[in-house]
Amino acid sequence: MRVLVIGAGAMGSALTVPLRENGVEVAIYGTEYDVELLKLIEKGEKHPRIGVSLDVEVFYPDELHEAMKKADLLLLAVSTEGVIPTFRRIKDDVDGKSMVTIAKGLLEVDGKILTIPEFIVEEVPSLASMVVAITGPSIAREVANKAPTRVVFSCEDYGAAKDVAKLFETEFYRVTVSTDIVGTEITSALKNIYSIGIAWVRGYEERKGGIEMSNLKGVIATMAIGETARFVEAMGGKKETVYGLSGFGDLIATFRGGRNGMLGELLGKGLSVKEALEELKRRGVGVIEGYENAKKAYKLFNLLKSQGKVENHEFPLLTGIYDVLYNNRDVGDVLYRIV
């Protein structure tokens, strides 16, 4: 069994650790943005974002075809925005190989809003029962350092997810298998968005002179989980997925919210979206996935509304986040409207 990891970022690189522990042959293929990382990996130096060196073969940008030919299973480990271009570059060589995805988010393709597995299956219908999505609390550096982790592998086909899970599962990297791939994907995509709203409170506390608002954090996070559950249900997924590792567990693990949290905190302080995004650029923080996703989620929400599957009043927080991000509403006003 040979696995090809596509993308040399933190999470794809981290997942080579449990695979190698199981004796699976692993290679990493990197895009043009990954060349420096590939050189470090090849030399046996530590991957700077996860702090470990990797025992893998390396393929450079111009060696894609060769890399693909040797692989039995593909791990698509590019960022959300890299999924469409990268998948289209490899799709003719996919040829019956299982495909594992780790990026989270929604994609807009020909005006339609799709989850990443949905996009892949639209492009290559024969992959329908062969796309396995990994979700759950999974900070890459911890996986790479063998800190205990349990995640969810979801696939329409239970057996396929189970088979893939066997390749990854170790004493430190445990796997729960689910067939609710709609639920896990929507949950993970919305988490990036809702993390912005939860982080508002942190900024808002500062704006109000440092008064603590843990109670408010509890209220907002509860709304986030509740709205995610309604959204998942309207999409045909299972609420329980949201209350499990993919939703609740991931939220707890990344409670401060990473880049999405940084954006939310700045907005909570009272910066405009433009000012907050400029400040993040100054800090060297790139794409904010929750920001990009909020627009797509809102489109999907409007579609669900037009189909009579959800109602406006069920999503005050999502609407509030959209209003702050795209209609220049102030976080303070929104907080008082929705609590």
Add this chain to the structure above:
Amino acid sequence: MRVLVIGAGAMGSALTVPLRENGVEVAIYGTEYDVELLKLIEKGEKHPRIGVSLDVEVFYPDELHEAMKKADLLLLAVSTEGVIPTFRRIKDDVDGKSMVTIAKGLLEVDGKILTIPEFIVEEVPSLASMVVAITGPSIAREVANKAPTRVVFSCEDYGAAKDVAKLFETEFYRVTVSTDIVGTEITSALKNIYSIGIAWVRGYEERKGGIEMSNLKGVIATMAIGETARFVEAMGGKKETVYGLSGFGDLIATFRGGRNGMLGELLGKGLSVKEALEELKRRGVGVIEGYENAKKAYKLFNLLKSQGKVENHEFPLLTGIYDVLYNNRDVGDVLYRIV
């Protein structure tokens, strides 16, 4: 309308703020442990635990009868261990007054394990539809300082909860009403216990040389929420209560876990229960409610098991916490057994 708060601690004192904002007459009655606090309150000085001064009448320990006579509604604001003796002292004067409770936990009475509202109704059956329990994310200092808060008022009788809620509800202190008083009470009692297990991870990270284990925190917190939901269901409450403000919301607001968290962290570091409790005593930390409650919850769990309502394998974390607290098991061993 006149409310008597029984107990001069942080939460009872904080709740006088929204009541007074609504023009409700409020008095605080204090026990013999509260005399110093009562003097401060009477002089208009700031309550040391919540940082605000209160606009209330004050009754001293020997004025209970007089205080009770003037009250239309009672707010029982003593600690969990104070509930039984305090309620028994006032029960003959309760006389059709509604009773609001804020302590969380389980009580052992004549070998039976009861929630606090169940105990009150056992003592005075006519209160069955007049006991209202407050649960949800509610840090006293924040309530007193009018930081935005939303809590749950639960009562068997929806109308009764609604009426009581009206007295408390302000722009800053919002209330959701629920009839699932079994669910809210069990959820809150278990939260104290599970907070110990979640905090293990913090101590365990340190024991392992400071390696971060956020993923593990996500896994353990998800188990806690899942097991609480199963427990509530077995007791006849609603799972949704656990996923709402009373469970998830409170967990987020008090994520570091207060006293229960301190105990859990010390156990995670590798201290024995005896050593950890001694260390907390040295730090001046009194009763650890989760520690006391774990024994009672475990008894209740065994009762549910004997009735065929739950099974052992559904509660690995509860069992693990009990094993650490009462069977001298090591946190590290338990973590690896259950993840």
